[in-house]
Amino acid sequence: MKLHELGPDDERDIFACFQIHCVSQPNPWSQAVFYDQVTSPYRLIAAKHNNDVLGYINTLTVLDEITIMDIAVCEQYKRQGIAQALLTFIMQGKDEGCSVLLEVREGNEPAVALYKKLGFANIALRKNYYPGIGDSTQRESAIIMQTKTSSLTNV
Numbered sequence: 001m002k003l004h005e006l007g008p009d010d011e012r013d014i015f016a017c018f019q020i021h022c023v024s025q026p027n028p029w030s031q032a033v034f035y036d037q038v039t040s041p042y043r044l045i046a047a048k049h050n051n052d053v054l055g056y057i058n059t060l061t062v063l064d065e066i067t068i069m070d071i072a073v074c075e076q077y078k079r080q081g082i083a084q085a086l087l088t089f090i091m092q093g094k095d096e097g098c099s100v101l102l103e104v105r106e107g108n109e110p111a112v113a114l115y116k117k118l119g120f121a122n123i124a125l126r127k128n129y130y131p132g133i134g135d136s137t138q139r140e141s142a143i144i145m146q147t148k149t150s151s152l153t154n155v
Contacts, residue, residue: 001054001082003089006044013046014038016053024072026133037069045089047073047082057086066090068102079110087118091149098149105130106141120145 006013014035022028037058038044044058055073059066068090073082091100103126104111123146128139 001047001049001085003085004046004048006038006046008038010038010046013048013053014044017044017046017056017058020053020056020072020074021070023075025070027131029070042069043090045086047086055082055086057083057090059090064097065099065101068100071102083111083114084118087114096149100147100149101144102146103129103142103144106143112143112145115145115147119147121147 004010004013006017018031018034021034028034036042037060041061042058043061044056046053047055053074054077055071057071058069060069061067068087071083071086073080091098100120102115102120104115106112106125122143124144126142126144129142130140132138132140
């Protein structure tokens with residue numbers, strides 16, 4: 001597996017990431033919004049094997065703060081270390097102590113467990129933040145998590 005930062009000319013891979021996004025997110029972004037996230041200050045990094053995109057992460061970096069906007073892995077490749085590799089990749093090369101923030105659905109237990117393994121801690125809760133999934137009218141809370149880039153040295 002190789003990790004590759006995508007740019008505007010990587011149309012095929014950006015579209016593959018967008019397709020993964022649409023399948024993995026209950027309320028996906030529009031294609032235009034997704035495609036905007038390949039130019040600075042955003043980054044879109046794809047995990048690839050041969051010519052296939054297995055997953056991606058996109059981030060927003062402002063000064064010494066990285067916000068993880070979205071991360072997703074194809075269903076058939078989950079729990080193989082791809083998300084961990086993507087998270088580690090975006091934190092490498094940053095100054096020690098750089099803040100990394102993300103939000104996650106409270107009920108997304110596998111993601112919360114991974115983030116905690118990588119040193120993220122809960123810093124806030126946004127009650128009823130996400131729309132319900134499917135036909136559900138119940139909203140779901142978002143956990144805001146944060147870490148510093150130096151916390152990955154033990155992984």
